Amino acid sequence: SVVLVVALGDDTSLATFQVNGEDVEDGATVSLTAGTSAVEVVVETTDPDATFEVSGDEGLFVGQNELVVTVTAANGDVLDYVVILDVPASDDVSVSSITVNGDDVSDGDVVELASGTTDVDVEVVTSDEDASYSVTGDVGLVTGENILTVTVTAADGETTQDYTITLIVLLSDDVSLAVFQVAGVDVVDGDSVEVEPGTSDVEVVVETTDPDATFEVFGDQELLPGINDLVVTVTAADGETVVDYLVSVVVPLSDDVSLLSFQVDGSDVSDGDVVELAAYTTDVDVVVEANDPDATVEIEGAGGLVAGENVLTVTVTAVDGETVGSYSVVLVVALGDDTSLATFQVNGEDVEDGATVSLT
Numbered sequence: 001s002v003v004l005v006v007a008l009g010d011d012t013s014l015a016t017f018q019v020n021g022e023d024v025e026d027g028a029t030v031s032l033t034a035g036t037s038a039v040e041v042v043v044e045t046t047d048p049d050a051t052f053e054v055s056g057d058e059g060l061f062v063g064q065n066e067l068v069v070t071v072t073a074a075n076g077d078v079l080d081y082v083v084i085l086d087v088p089a090s091d092d093v094s095v096s097s098i099t100v101n102g103d104d105v106s107d108g109d110v111v112e113l114a115s116g117t118t119d120v121d122v123e124v125v126t127s128d129e130d131a132s133y134s135v136t137g138d139v140g141l142v143t144g145e146n147i148l149t150v151t152v153t154a155a156d157g158e159t160t161q162d163y164t165i166t167l168i169v170l171l172s173d174d175v176s177l178a179v180f181q182v183a184g185v186d187v188v189d190g191d192s193v194e195v196e197p198g199t200s201d202v203e204v205v206v207e208t209t210d211p212d213a214t215f216e217v218f219g220d221q222e223l224l225p226g227i228n229d230l231v232v233t234v235t236a237a238d239g240e241t242v243v244d245y246l247v248s249v250v251v252p253l254s255d256d257v258s259l260l261s262f263q264v265d266g267s268d269v270s271d272g273d274v275v276e277l278a279a280y281t282t283d284v285d286v287v288v289e290a291n292d293p294d295a296t297v298e299i300e301g302a303g304g305l306v307a308g309e310n311v312l313t314v315t316v317t318a319v320d321g322e323t324v325g326s327y328s329v330v331l332v333v334a335l336g337d338d339t340s341l342a343t344f345q346v347n348g349e350d351v352e353d354g355a356t357v358s359l360t
Helices: none
Strands: 013-019 029-031 041-045 051-055 064-071 076-085 095-100 101-105 110-113 123-124 132-136 145-154 160-169 177-180 193-195 206-208 213-220 226-235 240-250 259-264 274-277 287-289 296-302 310-317 324-331
Touching: 013 064, 013 076, 041 051, 041 064, 051 287, 095 145, 123 145, 177 226, 177 240, 206 213, 206 226, 259 310, 259 324, 274 296, 287 296, 287 310
Parallel strands: 029 076, 110 160, 193 240, 274 324
Antiparallel strands: 013 041, 051 064, 064 076, 095 101, 095 123, 132 145, 145 160, 177 206, 213 226, 226 240, 259 287, 296 310, 310 324
């Protein structure tokens, strides 16, 4: 008998080598799409008795990955086929969500914010976790229109996308007052302030809490005795919200009983003065004017004067009807020095000094 020994084959060649359906060769570089994490590898050895193993076809990362096909020939010889799998960084700049103060928004949206808002909380989730983003315009907000921009930069470091949201900070509806004074007194709506009798106008100091609010004051001038309504009308910055603050200004009736002028026979006199008058004076001309033209004046003792002391009294009653002032002047009429006779008769007959009367 004869023993025939057939040597085992040493063929490590490949009949088929494909990556994702494309033929490749040892040392080739395959460009993949961004985000690829695995490839499909098809290998067929030329020698059906040869075996192979594939490594590096899964768990791919951004950059160059080695795909290795290790072929073991039937006789045990080993040969590696290496292909470079190039996974580019993602250019994905899309977002899963953008929230402003917890509310979902989209590119181009308009968000209204309460008056006085100066900043917002912005949260961004990118579709690609390797993408990065920056936010501008979320702080330092002012009344009116503000632009919030979210800029997403893809993992490739080159591709960017801006998402723009318009933030509108509404005008204030604040009509409150920081300061409200009438005639130097702090007041609030509904208060009453009493001023001096005769007051015709009062000083009003108003400062709104919101410096952009405006106000008007009515009823601070041409005051009349009694209760006067003073109104401060505040209009908020929004131009729509308006409120009135009412304060009653009480002007008491005058208690003025002073005199502007007091004259006797054309000469100025004062309370308590003594006025010397010629003998036989029976009346004097008295002129009196009160400082308050609405006060009433009564004069007593200007007539029926007799020799000696006479009391002239001026009584002033204020507008309040209660306050009374009295002013007195002593009028002294001189004693007469007249020794002449108006009538001199003897037995019914007129006679004169030095005459002789013949009797029966």
